[in-house]
Amino acid sequence: MDFLIRLGQEKDMQAVLDLITELAIFEKEPDAVKITVDDLIKDGFSENPKFKVFVAEQENNIIGIALFYERYSTWKGRTIHLEDLIVTQEKQKIGAGKALYTAVLKYAYDNNYNRVAWEVIDWNTNAINFYKSTGATYLNDWSVVQMNKENLAKFIENS
Secondary structure, eight states, X not given: OOSEEEEOOGXXXXXXXXXXXXXXXXXXXXXXXXXXXXXXXXXXXXXXXXXXXXEXXXXXXXXXXXXXXXXXXTTTEEEEEEEEEEEOXXXXXXXXXXXXXXXXXXXXXXXXXXXXXOOOOTTOHHHHHHHHHTTOOOOTTOOOOOOXXXXXXXXXXXX
């Protein structure tokens, strides 16, 4: 393994944003990313951080991230949500993704969380097959539901 997995720091947030943007392009939504480096610094490194991020670093370059945060399940209690697991395209297949995934799962295990959950886009069969191979349960009978900021405003204004 010629890369290092470590917790991300403020100085890494430009590279984190670059990887988030790369993922948005991969998922065919290049204009979807609205956050900034300043948002990541404020939200990740304030007195009450909203997320943690592991980074994969190779030769002083961030080549991958696993961004996650705590949430609460009414059935399971304390859980972690893995928001994004990203490895830059040219560094895939070297084990960085699995190492980042393992770091999040180990963090959950070491800190006594009851579950780790995430979404995966339905056409990303490589990711789906990888997750299944690790013992993760793929819930194809559940759908993700979201309310974006514009629709949230419309709903509240019309309620």
